[in-house]
Structure formats: C-alpha cells, structure tokens
Amino acid sequence: MIIVTGGAGFIGSNIVRELNERGRTDIFIVDDLKSGDKFKNLIGLRFIDYQHMDDFLDTFTEKNFFGLDIEAIFHEGACSDTMEYDVNYMMRVNYEYSKALLNFCIDKQVPLIYASSASTYGNGENGFIETEECENALNPYAFSKLLFDRYVRQFIGDSRSKIIGLRYFNVFGPQEQHKGNMASIFYQFYKRLKAGGRIVKLFKGTEGYGDGEQKRDFVYVKDVVKVNMWCLENDVPNGIYNCGTGTAHTFNEAARALIDAFGAGRIEYKDFPDDLRGKYQSFTQADTKKLLGAGYKGGFTPFTNAVREYCKFLESGGYYKLG
Numbered sequence: 001m002i003i004v005t006g007g008a009g010f011i012g013s014n015i016v017r018e019l020n021e022r023g024r025t026d027i028f029i030v031d032d033l034k035s036g037d038k039f040k041n042l043i044g045l046r047f048i049d050y051q052h053m054d055d056f057l058d059t060f061t062e063k064n065f066f067g068l069d070i071e072a073i074f075h076e077g078a079c080s081d082t083m084e085y086d087v088n089y090m091m092r093v094n095y096e097y098s099k100a101l102l103n104f105c106i107d108k109q110v111p112l113i114y115a116s117s118a119s120t121y122g123n124g125e126n127g128f129i130e131t132e133e134c135e136n137a138l139n140p141y142a143f144s145k146l147l148f149d150r151y152v153r154q155f156i157g158d159s160r161s162k163i164i165g166l167r168y169f170n171v172f173g174p175q176e177q178h179k180g181n182m183a184s185i186f187y188q189f190y191k192r193l194k195a196g197g198r199i200v201k202l203f204k205g206t207e208g209y210g211d212g213e214q215k216r217d218f219v220y221v222k223d224v225v226k227v228n229m230w231c232l233e234n235d236v237p238n239g240i241y242n243c244g245t246g247t248a249h250t251f252n253e254a255a256r257a258l259i260d261a262f263g264a265g266r267i268e269y270k271d272f273p274d275d276l277r278g279k280y281q282s283f284t285q286a287d288t289k290k291l292l293g294a295g296y297k298g299g300f301t302p303f304t305n306a307v308r309e310y311c312k313f314l315e316s317g318g319y320y321k322l323g
C-alpha cells in the first residue's frame with residue numbers, strides 16, 4: 001500500500017493519478033476536504049480508502065495502522081497559503097505533522113518522499129542551491145517548510161529508510177482549481193479569459209524588474225510527479241533536492257503563452273501591492289545540479305508545450321475522469 005497525504009490536493013492528486021496509470025490502486029489518501037471543491041479532485045481517481053488528516057495522525061500516533069504493509073509515503077499535505085500569517089497554525093499543520101510522519105517512517109523503515117518548497121530560499125539573493133547558506137524565509141509558510149528541512153537533515157545521514165525532500169518551484173497544471181488565489185497564474189489567467197475578460201493583469205516593475213519582467217521557474221505538475229516517481233523507484237541518496245526546470249521565465253512570457261494557447265487576450269499592468277513588499281519572490285530558478293548528479297534523466301516538458309497542454313485540459317473540463 002502507498003499512502004499519499006494531501007492526496008486530494010493539487011500535486012497529491014496528480015501523484016495518485018500517475019500511480020493509477022501504472023496499475024496501482026492500493027492507495028490510501030489522507031487530506032482535509034473542507035475547502036470547497038477539493039473533493040472533485042478525487043472523483044477521477046482509484047484508491048482503497050480516504051481518511052481525514054487528524055484521524056490519520058491519531059492512528060499513526062497509536063502505532064496501529066491496521067497491520068497493513070506500507071510501501072511508501074508521499075507527504076504532499078500542507079497549508080500552502082503564503083498569505084496565512086498564523087505562525088502557530090502553520091507550525092502545527094506543516095511542521096509538527098511532518099515530524100510525526102518522519103519519525104514513524106524512520107522507526108518502521110518506510111520510504112518518505114515529501115514536499116518542500118523553493119520558498120525556503122527567500123528572495124534568492126544567495127542563490128538556489130540546497131544548502132543552508134542559500135536559505136531564508138519571507139513568510140510563515142516558508143518558515144514552516146524550512147524548519148522541517150532542517151529537522152530532516154539531522155536524521156538523513158543515519159536513517160536506514162529512504163528520506164527525500166523535493167523543493168518544488170512554481171508548479172502549475174491539472175487539478176489546482178481548489179487553491180483559489182493560491183492557484184498558479186496560468187489558472188488565474190485562464191479563468192479570467194474564460195469568464196469573458198480579455199485583459200491579463202501583471203504587476204508593474206518592482207525591485208529593479210520592469211513591468212511583468214519578474215521571473216519564476218515554472219514547472220509542470222506532470223514533471224513534478226515524474227521526479228517523485230523516479231525518487232521512489234530508484235536508489236536515490238537521501239537528501240533534499242530542487243524540483244524545478246532550471247530555467248526562469250518572465251510573467252510576460254507566461255501570460256503570452258497562455259494567451260496564445262487560449263486564442264485571445266492582452267496584457268495590462270497594475271501597481272505592486274504594498275502588503276507584498278519584502279515578502280515576494282521576484283526571481284526563482286532551480287539549481288538542478290544535485291538532482292541531475294543523483295541520476296535524474298527524465299527531463300522537463302518544454303514551457304510552451306506544457307502551457308498549451310494545460311489549457312487544453314482545462315477546456316476539456318479541468319478534472320481527471322475514470323476510464
């Protein structure tokens with residue numbers, strides 16, 4: 001059996017979908033379905049059971065998981081809202097919960113592949129290499145992810161179980177609708193154009209960048225899933241790895257790619273919000289040397305191809321379907 005926490009969420013549901021494509025249905029999904037339409041992500045997936053995140057943690061704490069053989073845990077569950085400033089909440093959901101899973105996996109020698117975040121690099125002024133010298137945190141979400149990475153580092157050298165953290169850069173793709181304002185700009189742009197608007201608004205220049213020229217390493221969720229599967233199926237050294245393409249694109253490029261795929265729209269610019277100053281990543285770009293050095297050769301989908309495929313998926317209904 002494979003456990004996927006956050007299995008009803010964006011990346012988690014795509015991992016479940018890929019496992020299904022590989023013939024696996026012995027999947028146990030853990031999540032919290034209170035946020036609106038997230039349940040729709042599960043309709044097109046096959047799995048043996050679902051449990052609320054709190055009940056699941058209680059089960060783990062009691063060390064009584066029905067006597068089932070656990071092959072691996074993909075830990076994708078977290079509060080990913082970068083505008084959530086309740087630090088205690090973030091630490092309880094993202095840090096303490098993750099620690100409990102880690103300790104279980106070490107004790108039972110169960111492979112753990114978990115979601116870290118490129119937000120742990122702060123504004124990136126020291127680069128994007130998986131070392132403490134490059135790390136910072138601009139908000140509580142980033143802090144919770146960074147602290148867990150540092151906790152993990154205390155154990156990965158001696159652990160007999162596989163422990164791999166993947167620092168996701170700016171992920172986009174199918175089944176992110178439930179994320180609302182935290183969904184990728186590609187979904188935000190698509191939703192606006194689909195609703196009849198013909199204008200895509202980007203931030204005006206800030207921190208030395210021109211209008212819409214802030215840059216991000218946008219990575220297609222299917223490529224993120226491919227990296228996760230590679231980590232599960234191969235002898236990958238324990239550690240924390242960047243999961244990004246290694247190439248940054250401007251928001252202007254992102255908007256133009258979506259407009260071209262959709263077939264309509266134009267770009268305008270709006271003032272940069274004051275409440276994001278000092279808390280916003282104007283540039284991200286994964287350093288992929290460690291991942292490639294560990295043997296990953298799966299590559300990444302060309303940027304415009306990924307945007308075009310995603311737009312086509314949204315036009316077809318926006319959710320996975322059985323059959």
